[in-house]
Amino acid sequence: MAGVSRALLAAAAAACSLAWGQTQQDENFKQAGVCARCHVISVVEWSISKHPQAGADCVACHGKSEGHVIDERNNIKPEHIPHGEAIAGMCASCHGDGCPKTRNKASCQKCHHYHALVNPEQPAVAKDDHYEELAARWARYRERMAEGERKVQARDWSGARAAFQAALKEKPGDPAAAERERMCGRRLKATWPGFEIAGSEYDERTGLPRKVKVAGLGIPMVLAPGGEFEMGSDRLAMAKPAHTVRVEPFYLGERELTQAEWTAIMGGNPSTHQGAGFPEAVQMPVDSVSWADCQEMIARLNARVAGGGFRLPTEAEWEFAAKQGKTAAPPLTPEAKGPAVTGRTPANQFGLFDLLGNVWEWTSSLAKPYPYDPRDGREDPAGKGLRVLRGGSFSDAAEWLDPSARHSDRPERRLKWNGVRLARSVPD
Amino acid sequence: MEPKLMIANQNCTSRRKFLLAAGACLAGGPGAAGAVREYRRGGMVYRSLGRTGMDVSLLSFGSHTDPKDRRPGGPNRTVLSPEGQQRRDLLIEKALDLGVNLLDVYESEGQWEPVARLVKEKRQRVLISLAHEVSPAEIARAVKLFGHVDLYRFHTAEIDGQTMETWDRLRKAKALGQIRAIGIATHTESVMAKALHELEGIDYLFFPYNFIHARADYSQFLPVAIERNIGLIAMKPLASGSIMRLDPRARPGAKPEFEELQVWQRRNKAILPAAVAELTRSLNRMPDETLCMAAMRFVYGKPFLTTANTGIFEEQLLDDNYAALARYQETAPEQRAALQAASRVARLAGPGWLPEEYRWLEEQWRA
Numbered sequence: 001m002a003g004v005s006r007a008l009l010a011a012a013a014a015a016c017s018l019a020w021g022q023t024q025q026d027e028n029f030k031q032a033g034v035c036a037r038c039h040v041i042s043v044v045e046w047s048i049s050k051h052p053q054a055g056a057d058c059v060a061c062h063g064k065s066e067g068h069v070i071d072e073r074n075n076i077k078p079e080h081i082p083h084g085e086a087i088a089g090m091c092a093s094c095h096g097d098g099c100p101k102t103r104n105k106a107s108c109q110k111c112h113h114y115h116a117l118v119n120p121e122q123p124a125v126a127k128d129d130h131y132e133e134l135a136a137r138w139a140r141y142r143e144r145m146a147e148g149e150r151k152v153q154a155r156d157w158s159g160a161r162a163a164f165q166a167a168l169k170e171k172p173g174d175p176a177a178a179e180r181e182r183m184c185g186r187r188l189k190a191t192w193p194g195f196e197i198a199g200s201e202y203d204e205r206t207g208l209p210r211k212v213k214v215a216g217l218g219i220p221m222v223l224a225p226g227g228e229f230e231m232g233s234d235r236l237a238m239a240k241p242a243h244t245v246r247v248e249p250f251y252l253g254e255r256e257l258t259q260a261e262w263t264a265i266m267g268g269n270p271s272t273h274q275g276a277g278f279p280e281a282v283q284m285p286v287d288s289v290s291w292a293d294c295q296e297m298i299a300r301l302n303a304r305v306a307g308g309g310f311r312l313p314t315e316a317e318w319e320f321a322a323k324q325g326k327t328a329a330p331p332l333t334p335e336a337k338g339p340a341v342t343g344r345t346p347a348n349q350f351g352l353f354d355l356l357g358n359v360w361e362w363t364s365s366l367a368k369p370y371p372y373d374p375r376d377g378r379e380d381p382a383g384k385g386l387r388v389l390r391g392g393s394f395s396d397a398a399e400w401l402d403p404s405a406r407h408s409d410r411p412e413r414r415l416k417w418n419g420v421r422l423a424r425s426v427p428d
Numbered sequence: 429m430e431p432k433l434m435i436a437n438q439n440c441t442s443r444r445k446f447l448l449a450a451g452a453c454l455a456g457g458p459g460a461a462g463a464v465r466e467y468r469r470g471g472m473v474y475r476s477l478g479r480t481g482m483d484v485s486l487l488s489f490g491s492h493t494d495p496k497d498r499r500p501g502g503p504n505r506t507v508l509s510p511e512g513q514q515r516r517d518l519l520i521e522k523a524l525d526l527g528v529n530l531l532d533v534y535e536s537e538g539q540w541e542p543v544a545r546l547v548k549e550k551r552q553r554v555l556i557s558l559a560h561e562v563s564p565a566e567i568a569r570a571v572k573l574f575g576h577v578d579l580y581r582f583h584t585a586e587i588d589g590q591t592m593e594t595w596d597r598l599r600k601a602k603a604l605g606q607i608r609a610i611g612i613a614t615h616t617e618s619v620m621a622k623a624l625h626e627l628e629g630i631d632y633l634f635f636p637y638n639f640i641h642a643r644a645d646y647s648q649f650l651p652v653a654i655e656r657n658i659g660l661i662a663m664k665p666l667a668s669g670s671i672m673r674l675d676p677r678a679r680p681g682a683k684p685e686f687e688e689l690q691v692w693q694r695r696n697k698a699i700l701p702a703a704v705a706e707l708t709r710s711l712n713r714m715p716d717e718t719l720c721m722a723a724m725r726f727v728y729g730k731p732f733l734t735t736a737n738t739g740i741f742e743e744q745l746l747d748d749n750y751a752a753l754a755r756y757q758e759t760a761p762e763q764r765a766a767l768q769a770a771s772r773v774a775r776l777a778g779p780g781w782l783p784e785e786y787r788w789l790e791e792q793w794r795a
Contacts, residue, residue, distance in 0.1 A: 237603070238603045238604075386628065395564070396564060396600060397564040397600070397601075397604065399604050400600065400604075406603075407600060407603065409596065409628065410628060413592060414589075415592060415593055416593065417596075
């Protein structure tokens with residue numbers, strides 16, 4: 001009888017344990033959020049590890065990966081997917097002392113699967129003090145971040161900045177906390193070297209003024225807040241393959257540089273479309289400029305404006321800006337008529353005019369095959385080769401008025417349909 | 429011994445070295461990288477056009493038409509008469525049957541639409557070469573007619589700002605997939621050399637080349653072209669048909685008929701008859717060969733050329749050009765003698781042996 005009772009008790013305990021495990025797993029699935037829709041196996045692995053209890057969720061290791069979440073075709077990959085030895089590097093960001101059981105600091109994947117599935121037949125017995133401490137620190141981190149966000153809502157930029165700095169102390173190097181801290185710092189800044197702030201709009205995420213003017217010259221520029229986007233297009237042979245690229249926030253000329261603005265910087269106007277027959281030439285984009293001419297113009301501009309840092313946009317930046325909302329192009333015109341006055345067609349979502357059509361715009365990039373990688377030398381100003389032009393012009397076939405279309409030419413070439421648009425990195 | 433007529437410029441040594449190297453390349457020997465690949469199918473020989481991936485028949489069909497088939501009209505003031513068009517269509521059909529796969533089509537003669545209709549069913553095995561205004565609208569019209577354009581070029585006398593703009597338009601059309609290969613035609617050697625340096629992505633060059641007008645800067649231009657795998661297409665392989673008129677033998681309709689030559693002959697009886705007699709003797713030593721065939725063989729034998737693009741407006745001419753493809757790599761001594769003699773006759777005749785509109789050949793390309 002006693003044996004039967006013991007057996008019944010054991011069965012009841014197992015059932016309770018199973019029920020508790022099931023409930024906990026459901027909770028974990030909820031915590032995994034949208035990731036659990038596709039990555040079921042990974043979430044199961046993760047949920048039976050200690051990671052959920054420590055608050056190390058999908059975002060903690062893989063980043064927000066907003067592009068990946070909305071991309072059904074899976075062309076855009078998560079922000080972080082370490083492979084090989086890099087996996088141990090990621091584990092070390094929390095397990096700095098190595099494996100809680102073996103103290104081994106390398107090759108975690110020899111014993112653990114990607115999402116830390118510990119062999120259920122041989123549960124770890126070592127107590128992980130570091131884990132307890134880490135869980136507490138992460139809880140404090142979440143509290144600080146929430147406090148910071150509350151202060152952001154209240155427009156208390158100093159208080160919010162302090163909260164985000166405190167969060168960074170709990171989780172050093174955390175990109176989310178660092179970004180929010182930088183945003184608050186920017187909101188506290190009254191002036192920007194080389195810029196006059198135009199308007200009162202600020203970007204919520206970056207804390208940067210949306211519209212500015214180049215000090216002393218009045219050239220309007222617009223903030224492109226940066227992010228991930230799909231660069232290239234599988235429809236166009238010259239822009240294959242489509243791939244994910246991330247760009248940092250930058251400022252881009254609201255319009256192509258006009259003949260008047262070029263003259264103000266350079267003291268002369270090389271444009272073909274000027275003089276008799278072009279009464280509004282000063283407001284038309286400058287044309288017949290080479291990439292080398294643009295470098296000369298930029299050097300003069302940087303010498304003249306405090307802080308400098310003006311440059312041509314990279315082709316990734318240009319395309320990122322051109323893919324924001326529908327961009328209207330000025331109508332194609334007979335060649336003799338030349339480009340249109342800038343800024344007369346509707347602007348895109350960022351407030352940029354004439355990205356498509358009017359004149360081709362030089363970029364800083366060397367013409368190299370995709371995928372775009374700024375570390376492969378294509379952004380070297382001294383690099384030899386063709387430089388990329390973007391946007392199409394008044395004289396081109398309609399197929400060129402496509403944000404993904406790429407053309408290129410020699411840096412010394414001056415053609416009557418080639419112009420320029422200014423860019424500048426954020427002058428922090 | 430190298431025949432004199434093959435001396436293309438004064439730098440004989442480098443030229444000989446160059447030809448030997450080019451021959452080795454053609455044979456797939458050492459240094460075959462960048463060589464013009466060649467193979468034979470039936471009676472036709474095919475060579476690769478530079479790096480374009482296209483194989484072109486060694487004889488290709490030029491567009492010029494017989495003046496007697498023309499009547500007023502069209503954008504260039506003359507178009508083919510209905511009978512002329514019919515004759516021309518039959519010639520194209522025959523050329524395609526013989527293995528010719530490149531048609532050079534002139535819209536200035538109103539030929540785009542008739543040729544597009546003619547080749548519609550066999551478009552996949554015919555390469556269309558166009559030389560016309562380079563504008564997005566005209567290229568789009570050509571694409572609409574032909575599906576795509578295999579070769580598109582424009583003629584230029586110098587490399588200047590205007591040329592650069594035109595070239596930019598061609599490059600864009602190629603990038604959009606409308607054109608497979610882009611190039612220029614030029615009558616000037618210095619422009620050829622400059623084009624290689626200045627025109628980004630150039631795929632091929634059309635330039636004059638025949639046994640009389642074979643001057644080209646072998647030491648500078650051709651090695652660069654071969655190294656960069658630029659396709660080279662010979663135009664005027666028969667000096668716009670004038671070479672045929674040098675043939676003194678009595679093939680019906682092919683006797684020397686150029687008036688100024690005859691005038692010169694009358695004035696210089698002491699010299700010209702001897703030269704003509706030598707040419708006649710040379711040709712008589714090869715009864716199955718015409719001067720036209722020998723002249724075409726000279727061009728076919730150059731390993732750096734992809735194709736000889738010649739105007740074809742009569743069946744006999746097509747037959748001769750095709751027949752010359754047999755054994756084109758073997759140049760018999762009597763053939764060389766005939767070409768030398770014909771070259772002497774042309775030299776003695778002065779520029780008058782060419783029609784006025786082609787005298788630039790004599791001024792710029794005399795070997």
